Amino acid sequence: MTDTNTLLKTPLYDLHVELGGKMVPFAGYAMPVQYPLGVMKEHNHTREKAGLFDVSHMGQAYVRSNDGSDPIKHLEKIMPSALAVLKPGKMRYTVLLNEAGGIEDDLMVTRTHEPDGMAYIVVNAAFKDKDYDLIEKSLGDNLNLEPLEDRALLALQGPQAESVLAEIAPEVANLGFMEATSVTLEGVVCWVARCGYTGEDGYEISVPEEFADAFARRLLAHEDVEAIGLGARDSLRLEPGLCLSGHDFDGSKSPVEANISFCLGKKRKEAGDFIGADRILKELAEGVDTLRVGILPSGRAPAREGTEIANAEGTVIGVITSGGFGPTVGGPIAMGYVPADYSAEGTEVNLIVRGKAMPAKVAAMPFVEQRYKRKS
Amino acid sequence: MIKYTEDHEWIAVDGDIATIGITDHAQNALGDVVFVELPEVGAAYGQGDDAAVVESVKAASEVYAPISGEVTEVNSALEDDPSLVNSSATDAGWFFKLKIADSNELDEMMDEDAYSDFIAD
Numbered sequence: 001m002t003d004t005n006t007l008l009k010t011p012l013y014d015l016h017v018e019l020g021g022k023m024v025p026f027a028g029y030a031m032p033v034q035y036p037l038g039v040m041k042e043h044n045h046t047r048e049k050a051g052l053f054d055v056s057h058m059g060q061a062y063v064r065s066n067d068g069s070d071p072i073k074h075l076e077k078i079m080p081s082a083l084a085v086l087k088p089g090k091m092r093y094t095v096l097l098n099e100a101g102g103i104e105d106d107l108m109v110t111r112t113h114e115p116d117g118m119a120y121i122v123v124n125a126a127f128k129d130k131d132y133d134l135i136e137k138s139l140g141d142n143l144n145l146e147p148l149e150d151r152a153l154l155a156l157q158g159p160q161a162e163s164v165l166a167e168i169a170p171e172v173a174n175l176g177f178m179e180a181t182s183v184t185l186e187g188v189v190c191w192v193a194r195c196g197y198t199g200e201d202g203y204e205i206s207v208p209e210e211f212a213d214a215f216a217r218r219l220l221a222h223e224d225v226e227a228i229g230l231g232a233r234d235s236l237r238l239e240p241g242l243c244l245s246g247h248d249f250d251g252s253k254s255p256v257e258a259n260i261s262f263c264l265g266k267k268r269k270e271a272g273d274f275i276g277a278d279r280i281l282k283e284l285a286e287g288v289d290t291l292r293v294g295i296l297p298s299g300r301a302p303a304r305e306g307t308e309i310a311n312a313e314g315t316v317i318g319v320i321t322s323g324g325f326g327p328t329v330g331g332p333i334a335m336g337y338v339p340a341d342y343s344a345e346g347t348e349v350n351l352i353v354r355g356k357a358m359p360a361k362v363a364a365m366p367f368v369e370q371r372y373k374r375k376s
Numbered sequence: 377m378i379k380y381t382e383d384h385e386w387i388a389v390d391g392d393i394a395t396i397g398i399t400d401h402a403q404n405a406l407g408d409v410v411f412v413e414l415p416e417v418g419a420a421y422g423q424g425d426d427a428a429v430v431e432s433v434k435a436a437s438e439v440y441a442p443i444s445g446e447v448t449e450v451n452s453a454l455e456d457d458p459s460l461v462n463s464s465a466t467d468a469g470w471f472f473k474l475k476i477a478d479s480n481e482l483d484e485m486m487d488e489d490a491y492s493d494f495i496a497d
Contacts, residue, residue, distance in 0.1 A: 039433040040408040231407070231434050300411045300455070302431050325410040325433050332411070354413070354429065 010056035011152045011212040019220075019227050027125035029057040032229040039231035043327040046198060046236055047368075050158035051228035052219050059128035060148040060206055062112075063119040063135070067142045070117045075109060078138045080255065080274045082265030083119075086111040091178050091193060094263050095255055096123075096131055101276025103249040103258060105131050108195060110180050120180075120191070122153070122204070124245045138275075152212030157202030157236070159371065160224040165192075165203055168218070172203065177372040185215060194373065198233075199240030199366060201373040238333060239326045241294060241365030247305055248292060248321045248335065256283040257337070259292040291343040294365035295320065295334040301353050302332040303360070308352040309336055317342060320351065326367055333367045334360075379482055380491035381442045386466055389482065394443055397470040398430065398461065401495045406432040409461040414450040415472055421445065423481050428471050430461060443481045445474035 007030040016023060021032030031054070034042060045051055065071040073084045081094035091110035095103045105127045110120045123131040128147075136145050156165060166173045169183045172192055180193035188211045196202040207215055219225050228236075234244070243249060249258050254276070261284065268274060272281055297303050302325045309318040323334030334351075342349060345364050350357035379387045384402035388395040403409065413429040421427050421441035428439040450472045454460055461469040476482075486494060 033434070034407060038408050043433075235433060300458070301413060302411060302436070304436065325431070327433070 011209040012054045034229040034231045042228045042232035045226045046158045049224040050160040053155040056152040057125035059123040062146045072119045088113040097276045101254045101279035102251045152209045154205045157196045157198040157200045161202040198236040199370045239368035290337045294363040296363040297332040298359040303334045303351040310350045328368045379485035385442045394474045400465045403465040409458045412454040415447045419447045444477040449473040
């Protein structure tokens with residue numbers, strides 16, 4: 001059992017408790033899994049209006065150069081996306097690779113507006129230390145990684161996120177998907193990025209920790225905004241088919257196997273100038289043995305992480321890596337790894353739930369349409 | 377007569393038939409129920425055996441047979457509307473009925489007052 005006294009607290013801990021959040025240990029932090037509204041309503045509220053998430057447990061850091069070189073160019077050694085081409089204020093979803101071409105974590109990389117091309121990164125809470133180590137080791141002496149320990153991070157997600165935040169700072173409406181900039185919110189300089197991980201339009205807002213509580217309260221005072229916990233956060237990211245680090249990849253899966261080849265930069269693939277490129281380029285050329293797919297159980301029983309996937313003959317061919325109930329879908333959804341032969345949409349498989357074979361089909365993802373706000 | 381277990385099941389006894397569900401306290405702790413796996417009619421259980429499964433958005437939880445007996449009826453309404461467990465835990469959200477094999481097993485269970493004290497601790 002985790003001793004709750006040793007858990008870290010985000011700057012919003014007192015607010016979570018005050019709101020009636022059910023606090024649980026998560027990645028070393030005491031975090032709200034749900035509020036009195038409940039997971040289902042929190043999920044639906046985010047899809048219909050706007051949900052506020054405390055993601056302060058995630059790792060925010062700057063990467064700077066000591067010698068005038070472009071720090072983001074150096075990050076490309078361990079991240080296979082086209083990052084160096086990012087213009088100031090542009091960001092990308094990418095992955096942190098190991099020598100074997102496996103995904104250690106996924107993260108967001110932004111080029112800030114500073115003239116030295118400083119990078120701002122956001123990594124998953126559970127892998128903060130590991131990620132920082134990996135990045136520092138790979139960067140050499142000419143770069144510094146500076147964790148931003150005194151910042152909180154809030155995510156405002158949902159179709160009303162823009163109108164809510166624009167009441168405080170109208171300029172946020174001008175940001176396109178995957179763009180970020182400094183915005184003064186109630187007199188405080190904050191960093192606002194139009195991104196998120198729910199499939200909805202929305203923002204991630206990095207604020208000084210001493211401003212977090214007041215700013216969260218300001219947002220929650222809006223009739224369109226509800227506080228959302230980890231439970232709904234999980235179902236909201238599962239429906240658009242988004243991977244969960246440590247579950248849908250664990251250091252062994254490549255971006256090709258994880259079916260997120262979109263994060264590989266075209267020119268980066270041609271150059272093959274990142275660690276693990278041998279394997280990844282080979283998989284792109286020759287195909288992979290196993291692939292992450294969407295799985296739609298035919299019945300109503302959810303298939304959770306770890307559920308075995310079997311073929312019609314009863315042979316176990318794979319495993320569910322994320323699964324549960326999708327409130328917007330109105331039924332169980334899952335994703336997992338199957339042999340490439342079984343990866344075609346509509347392929348019939350069985351899920352072994354509590355010893356019984358439950359029929360299911362390989363399904364197209366996303367399960368729920370992604371509604372990011374792209375500039376026309 | 378209604379009795380309660382430490383596993384948060386309620387048992388309503390009518391003659392030799394026991395109707396079984398989970399308490400309001402339990403449904404509240406579970407959160408939104410999205411699926412209930414019910415036993416087969418005719419299945420025989422000993423006290424404490426796994427008899428049903430209730431799944432919330434986040435997790436699956438076992439429901440035990442609080443008393444030995446044979447399943448005479450299941451609440452098939454839960455198949456279409458599992459949320460009855462949340463909205464009506466102690467009435468429309470019942471799980472299954474058992475023909476009681478040994479009514480002495482009821483003696484050890486809590487009555488309503490004792491259960492209220494139990495969940496207050």
